[in-house]
Amino acid sequence: MVAETMADAKITDNDCFYKIEREGLLSFDMADLSERLGREYTVHDFLVNMTSYYGRIVVNDAGVEIHADILPERFRD
């Protein structure tokens, strides 16, 4: 999915984990992942598999986004 939807992302195999990096935004859509897997894949399933991150994360039912911009609107209110 990463290779198709975020072709400019850099994926590194670190033997027991993959590191995925991209300028600006990494976006993981749960509906897309579910369709590709042929079964429901929730944000909680995703977070069990996501070991770590850096940047600013946004979690909701639809997906997980990791932004390079660390000053979000939701923190400005």
Place this chain on the structure above:
Amino acid sequence: MAPRPKLEVVHAKGKRYDWGFDYARPDPKFPTRYIIPPKGKDPFRIMMRGYAAMETEKDNRVYGGLDSDVRYRNANVAEPRFMEAMKFAVPAFTDAEYQAVTGAGFLVASVKNQEMRQGFAAQMLDEVRHTQLETGLRKYYLKNYHDPAGFDIGQIALGNHPIGTLARASFQPFNTGDPVEVSMCLNVVLETAYTNPLVVALPQVATVNGEHAMPTAFLSIQSDESRHMANGYGTLMCVVQEPDNVPFLQESLERHFWHQHMSMDTLVGVVSEYYAVNRPWAYRDVWEEWVVDDFVGSYMSRLSSFGLRPPDRLGEVARFVEDMHHSVAIALAAIWPLNFWRIDPMGPADYEWFENHYPGWTARYGGLWDAFRAMSDPSSGRVLMQELPALPPFCQVCHVPCVMPRIDAPETRIFDHEGKRYAVCSEGCEWIFKLNPKIYTGCANWWERFDGMDLADVILALGYVRPDGKTLMGQPHLNAERMWTIDDIRRLEYEVKDPLKA
């Protein structure tokens, strides 16, 4: 069936059921000097419905993995050199988790914001889970590794070890002091800057050395740490918006970044390079990637609009990272009778790797490792610590030996405070000491505790002997034969002397 309500809707609704603090007298354990705005965000929007499901699945995977490791006898397939490091490294992790249990509970009681409290409540449960997982991991090692001596007393042994007290010194600030600075130390510096080298990069070293149980447990742990980083982010973004808080935040960042660097860069650097047969990277490069690029470059440096700077001592940290783990590794080898694990001497392939990755290593450290290897057999009748002109004192702040950054050119500072002599390893630790000396004057220097005792009696007092009552847990080699006994040590007639007493 009606569709399940969206997470963000339930999360927003849940926050409306907040409660005030009028049911109990606000009496925080430690007061805060910060202005804390009554707002704060948890980026993960953690709710118990999702939390319980996630943690159940994670535990199923970790314990299932351990079951598989037992069946495949993985503990004895892994490199023994690496397994020996787990005897001190896992108890050090557990010290951190345990201190963080109380730290997260302290933050729940201190932060008057429902959304942040929910994040810290989940973190407190996580830290309990991590303590249990690591205890389970140690039990697995104890039952399945062919030389379990040291795994059985890991936690108490670490607390008594001359350099093991580094863990207590490093992790006590997780639950002691101003609540905002507790979060700065625990969530922002340790968990955001340093758990990635510690709990993501180090499992890669385990993997390439054939050890699979540690990565299974620790990568699962790190998936919780992700939320803890977000707790720190939420706290920092809340308080940094108040200009009066910024000088306090800067001081807190400086203090904790230097201290955690001293302990974590030492721990990860030593384990990943000196307890590995196969090395996937040089620690300096991993530090550059996770700490400089990711923590400083992608996080701290982007807060400049609030007036917050990256740590001023970043350049000094970079200078220390070149050498400090080499110095501590040989210091640990020199005091090997006081260890509760075994050290495999570095050999020709190791020398070549170090010289290729750290030019000048052979000239600086090769002779010391030659001497260590030459004295590894009890028939030598010598131990490396005898050959040193004097034992190094331990830093009163970070507890690493004062051989920093280079054992041949230490930058030790010795000074008197209220009638007592103290040593610190560096300018950074002296600055931290003088910020609040009361924090650092309460504990005795390790050498002071055993000054004047025969080395054999010190080992017996520490309990670092095997079940036969005479063979040492620590050994300067991995051979099953020719192990050192307490009688071999007694024949040395070596008296421990506090270097600060002279």
